[in-house]
Amino acid sequence: MGKRILITGAAGFLGSHLCDRFVAEGYQVVGMDNLITGDLKNIEHLFPLKNFEFYNHDVSNYVHVAGKLDYILHFASPASPIDYLKIPIQTLKVGSLGTHNLLGLAKEKKARFMIASTSEVYGDPTVHPQPEEYWGNVNPVGPRSVYDEAKRFQEAITMAYHTFHGLETRIVRIFNTYGPRMRLNDGRVLPAFIGQALRGEDLTIFGDGSQTRAFCYVDDLVEGIYRLLMSDYAHPVNIGNPNEITMNDFAKEIIKLTGTSQKIVYHPLPQDDPKQRQPNITKARTLLGWEPKITRKVGLERTYDYFKKLSQSELNKLPREFESKTS
Structure with missing residues (x-):
């Protein structure tokens, strides 16, 4: 059997494109989504394939996947203002409990783990364009904090698992994609x-x-994510179009x-x-040889x-x- 990857948020915009990419690369792909914002129409073309399977599950609850896993991509989260303002608690839970559950699974399976972070960790930036070293200007109790702080927590706990448990981790900070x-x-x-x-x-x-x-076109973004996952760099990397x-x-x-x-x-x-909002993509260019095409x-x-x-x-x-x- 080839490499096996779990992709959460698989029925969403980015998750479905990632499923396509890893299926095309010959991976055994396990898609997972609770469909709170995802749509099965995005991945129904993959259902007949032998190297794709799907589970309707909320990763904020305990996550079990039988068999080996080589990679886990955590892309499950409401990602638009309409969604996370409508379901704020679920947004916080998938960023905190969901990330914790999946990090535990990655530790158990000895899988490389990647989280989908966001340019929103920079808040309303006072530095322009935004490099990864910028810590941000975020209101922790404002209406957008349920998303912004969930993503900041994701980064913190992912890095903690990397430094304390030695888990292989990757953090991609995604800028506006379409x-x-x-x-x-x-x-x-x-x-x-x-x-x-x-x-x-x-x-x-x-x-x-x-x-x-x-704005970064989705195919470019997926390529950047793929290259970061396969790299040996554990700290956050901006992926977006400058x-x-x-x-x-x-x-x-x-x-x-x-x-x-x-x-x-x-x-x-x-x-x-x-x-x-503009990414500084010097790290992506230097470390990954990536830039939008x-x-x-x-x-x-x-x-x-x-x-x-x-x-x-x-x-x-x-x-x-x-x-x-x-x-």
């Missing part, structure tokens, strides 16, 4: 903008539109992409919304093609407004 299989109604900026454009609605921006984000853009310019790109003529309308900025123009075209194929009923589920702290 592509096919993004959830329709999770409040992220890209599906919100495209949905508004396709429905002929004005595009909604929170704040004055000067805040920035940097090509920064303002929300105003991004909205204009979407209008041009969709060939529509909507206006841009403005609403107040949400609490603790980061004004700037897919331009935003090409990535947006691919993503738009995905959304254009949606049925009208699915299109109507696309969010009409979004929180601007998005992927």
Whole structure:
């Protein structure tokens, strides 16, 4: 039998793409998801394959997987503002109890363990772009803290298992990512903008539109994750696209992409919304030989093609407004 990997959050946006990658690499893939935000449609094409199996399970509870495991990727967590503000306790539990359970499993199986951390550990940054050495500017009791602090705890307990138990661990800090299989109604900026454009609605921006984000196409992100997992580096590594853009310019790109003529309308900025978000990817370039290859123009075209194929009923589920702290 070849290498065997457990991927939690397997039915989610990133998790499903990771399942595809490791199946294609010849791994025996065990997918796990409680489907609180995931969708089986993202992985149903894998069900007939002999090297893929799926378990509907909440990793916040005890996790048992029979047989050997060589790698564990913990990607189970609500990841959008709409989700983690709606289910804050579950978000905290999957980041704390879930991570603890899976670290214990990795220790038992002698498996290499990776957590999906996030650029949100930097909060509303006072350093720009954000290197891994920056400790962040995070409100620990604000509305977003259930996600931000869960991820910061994940990093802390993962490093503790590395230093105390000698567990092989990897920490990937993921910056804003987009592509096919993004959830329709999770409040992220890209599906919100495209949905508004396709429905002929004005595009909604929170704040004055000067805040920035940097968007990485999912295929590039998966490649970076794969390289980090196979590396020997245990400390956090930023994986994202450093090509920064303002929300105003991004909205204009979407209008041009969709060939529509909507206006841009403005609403107040949400609490603790980061004004700037751009990864410093020097470590990824140096340690992994990785940098994004897919331009935003090409990535947006691919993503738009995905959304254009949606049925009208699915299109109507696309969010009409979004929180601007998005992927």
